[in-house]
Structure formats: structure tokens, C-alpha cells
Amino acid sequence: MCGIVGYVGYRDALGIVVDALRRMEYRGYDSAGVAILGGSGALAVERKAGRLANLEAELAESGNERFAGTTGMGHTRWATHGAPTDRNAHPHRDVTEKVAVVHNGIIENFAPLRKELEQAGVELRSDTDTEVAVHLVGLAYAAGPTAGDFVASALSVLRRLEGAFTLVFTHADHPGMIIAARRSTPLVVGVGVDEMFIASDVTAFIEHTREAVELGQDQAVVITANSYAVTDFDGNAVDGKTRPFTIDWDLAAAEKGGHDYFMLKEIEEQPAGVADTLIGHFTVDERGGRIVLDEQRLAEQELREFDKVFVVACGSSYHAGLLAKYAIEHWTRLPVEVELASEFRYRDPVLDRSTLVVAISQSGETADTLEAVRHAKDQKARVLAICNTNGAQIPRESDAVLYTRTGPEIGVASTKAFLAQVTANFLVGLALAQARGTKYPDEVAREFAELEAMPKLVARVLETGPQVRAIARELAHVPTVLFLGRHVGYPVALEGALKLKELAYMHAEGFAAGELKHGPIALIEDGLPVIVVMPSPKGRAVLHSKLLSNIREIQARGARTIVIAEEGDDTVRPFADDLIEIPSAPTLFQPLLSTVPLQIFAAEVAQARGYDVDKPRNLAKSVTVE
């Protein structure tokens, strides 16, 4: 939530900062702002409520001359404290108007700090928690032990702050320098030639450099055009504790590539995302075929001795977690509990050294999931992260990591990340099964080969796009859509409903089909669209026949049935008002196929209703506050 960027170099900072904000707008789009430091020591600030386009229009109107300078920073906001107005937009300045700040996160002790400032006669000009930080730095710079020392002033304030934050400070008397710091929210340094960047994520500067340094917890960095110096909040150098890395994708991955929306591009990238997530995770050795994880700090012995598994995640990642349960329990006979990360630590779950906690997060920075990981570690459980963002906080704090290699996901709705997470779950399940001996190496090899065949099948499901979009346009103005599934089709139904809610702002609910007669069937009325995910007729016959009965029941009560079923499943045809056919796949892997039409459906309904599918209202891509 909130995207921040800073630049020090030799080029026009405004252009670089605005471009970076455009790429990070998915992190929040309630307001945007920039602060540019001219060589003469003038600090020019502009900020505007609403989308970045509003800020750009304002900048164009006021003329860019004021913003000539080679040091600058910018912010795109997802509001936490204070309404999304001009007055609450970042950057904020201190009373001297010389110090500016942008912030991502929440300063939890802002109330006493605000009172302290008010008592000192400072007049606060916004409703944000952020503003206290800039006034405190201004005061520390003006008088007292850190007077005149910008870095020492900023560090002295950082030591006083509680909560989760990335903060970036500039000072009009110190052009050519930016100070940034992080606790729990992300901050990456982009290392260029004669220019340096800092940002919430690498998409901000991928156009200019692929060399990056990930800051650790409670670290601060001072950047100039030619240097970056990382310290703790006491100013001690932390050489060796940062993590330099080279970004292994390029600008094209962070651009729409001819699509109207990132989401549409990301849906099409799914075959590649599933394939890339599998690459390098299967080797043949003297014991036969083996699954290997990315960063494995768990001993084989530990994998053998776990006696239960918890999966924790939020939103779509939680739905991926629900699917993990079916595979892991089936392959390993280990009990698996799947829990919303936001609930996990508040109910005192039973965790110990023999518990494996699998934390699933595309961003690797979701606050609820991060706190669940920390809680699990406090209780001595071992944590394995499934993550799409190299080096993010959740994988950093975990004992083992499996990266979903699907490239940056910029549309707020999870699509390719979801499919890659589901794929990664299978790898975790197989790794556990091989370690525990519940699957022989040749069985592991067979499952892996089936998985490797899935990307081609996902590509074939994409061909249903025109049919799905036509149905979506017909239904674009209905008030409600229900989704039904059984077994692995149930989490798919939940995911389909979530996509429709978040993108089309339409009432949608997913149900386990067996629950229909326990209440939800009362919702069925003439013409109500119900999307049904049919299990494979080649899987457990009972599942298929029960769902068939459920479709009959709702059709008899007037529902319009839109059925996703395997090609050749003719038994379902008479009960489907619309039949969307997907290729046949092993039961556990079918969600990799059946989810895709639901993503296309939600995107099309949203577009037909005139909504921006990349930036749905009230949402942001990374939820870094609880």
C-alpha cells in the first residue's frame, strides 16, 4: 500500500519520478505527489487527490520550470489516516518548508507524537500519521544535539517511531541526498551509473537499472548520485547485511504489451507462469526423481518429522492455500489446516517444532501474512514461504522459500500469481511426500510430468475467451452471480466470486455445492446466473454425479446455469444453459484450468460496466497494513 520513489542523479528528476509513480500506481491510487529539489535549494512540491493523471494535469498547468532539479521523490497513496484529499496527499513538509517526507505504512504512536508537536506550538496541516515524522525531523534539525545534521536528525526520529513504515526524507539545504528507512514495509535501492534510486519495488526503476539492493528490517539508507550507505537506526554501518541482487526480468514485463489492462496481459501469461514455476524443481539423482525447493533451510529430517501443516494467506492466496490442503493431505497423509492470516495469530493456534507453516503471498509483504509468519516462528514452528517477489520480507523471515516465477503482477486482481501459487503448492506437497516416503520417486516423477503438461492445457483454456466474454457481456448488469463447486472446485468457486466482487463491484458468492440445501438454495430465483465448476468425470464418480444433481436442482428452480466442464462430459450438456469446455486434467490439477474462465469472466463484466480492472476502487495491490 502506497508506492514511494526517490531519485538522485544527473537527469530531470520530475520525469523519472512521475514515470516511476505510473509503474507503481497499482500500490495505491487515492492521491499522488512529488517533491523536487532544485540545485538552488528550492523545494518544489505538488500533490493532488485522485489518480496520478490528476497530478500530471496539475503539473502541466502550473508549468514544469519550478520542478527543474536532479533530486526528487514521489508518492502514490492508499489512504489509511485521513481522507484521500489534496491536504492529506504526500509529500508533507515541516514548518520551515525545507524538509519533505513520503511514507508507506502506519506510524502507530502518531497520536502522542502529534500531541507533543501541538504542545510545542507546531500547527499540523493534515489528518495523516505521516506528518508528525517530518515536523520531528525539522525540529531535530533546528535545535538540540542533532542540529544542522540532516542524517542524525532523521535517525533520531526513526528511533522514536512505532509501527510499520518506509519513510523518505529530503531537505532543501541538502540537494543531491535522500534519506530513506524501512521497518516491515519494503524498500529497495536501485544502483545506477551516476544515479541512485530508492523505491517500494523495482518496477519503479527497472527502466534505468537492474542492479538492486534490498534493505533489511530497521535499516536506513542515504543515497547520493554515486553512493548508497546503509546503517541501522543508530547510524551503525550494516555492511554485509543487505542483499544485492540483479533483477531477472525487464521493462517489457512491467508494461502492458499492447493490452488495454495489465490484468488481461497477466491472464495470458499464465501458461508461462506455471511452466516457469516448475523449472529447476525436479532433478534426477541416484534415488530417482526428486523435487527441490529454492531456498531450503529445513533439514530433510525436519520434513520427515512434521506432524501437521498450517497454510496461512489472504485473499486469492488463501484460496490457493485451500487447494494446497487437497494435494498435501492426499499425497502425505499429514493433516493440513488452512487459515486466513488475519485470523491466525489471534486464536492461539497449536504450533510447535513439529508444525510446518506454509505462508503464501504474491507480494511477500502482506502485513497479516507477515505477522502470521512471525507468530509461527515465535511458537517455534518452521515456515516455508511461497512468494512471487524475490527477497521480500515474508521469504526473508521464513526457513525455506519456493518462488513463483511469474514475473511482476501489476493488476490488483491476482491471476497469474494465483495459478503459480497453486502450482507451487503441488511442489511443496510432492517435496513432503518424497521426504516422508508416502510417494515413491517414480510416483513423484509421474506427478511432476503431469504438472509439466499443464501449461499447454492452460493455453487451450485461454481459447474459451471469446465465448466467456460473450456470456459476461450478457450478464454484465445482473445484480448477483453465484458460484458452485465441490472438492477442489469449491476453492475455485470462491476465487471466481472474489474476482467478480473486487473487479465488477457485483454481489457474488461461492458455495460448496453440498451446502446448497442447507440455506443458499433459497437465493435461487428465475434467471439468477450460477456458474458451476464440474469435477472431472474421470475422477471420483460420486463427486461428478452429486454435482450433476445439484445443477438439476438449481435449474429446476429457474437458475441460469453456466457450467465449466471437461471436454467430452456429455452428461452435463442437458443441464447447462451455457457450457464452457476445458481440457481433461488430473483431478487435483483441474483448478489450474477451471479458474481461468472465471478470471476472464470477471474482467469482462468489469469492463462492460466501465470499470478500471487494474485499479478497482478502494483496493491496492499490496496490503501492508493490518
Ligand code: M6R
Ligand atoms: O500479496 P499477497 O498474495 O499476500 O496478497 C493477498 C491478497 O491481498 C490478494 O490475493 C488479493 O486478495 C487480490 N486482490 C485478489 O485478487
